[in-house]
Amino acid sequence: MNEKTIEKRLLKMQREILLKLPDTGVVCKSDCFCRNSTSEQNIDLDDLTALFALDPDSRRQLNLINHALNRLRRKEYYRCVQCGSQLSGEHLKKDPLTDLCEACLQKQSDDSIH
Ligand SMILES: [Zn+2]
16 A cells, blocks of 8 residues: 555545534635535534534544544654554554554553453
């Protein structure tokens, strides 16, 4: 997967979540991801009132997506935030929102159990 493909995938996930929002009537900014879409749903991501309409899970998911997009733009997407090692394509394919390598992820889930 190249970065363009990943970005597209992340934006699609973001869009799917935002489509759950009730029509807020918010006009999106010119650089909004939805400017090319045929959807009539126009959402400003900075409009927190709109985001409060989402359930906690969707909001969390949205945060993760934004986080992943930011990492992608900073060219840090393939780097583990814990140890700095390279994330494998296979690993990212399974969870495109992860910012931890398999070893750190394992460690984290071990820590949360004990
Ligand atoms: Zn790591």
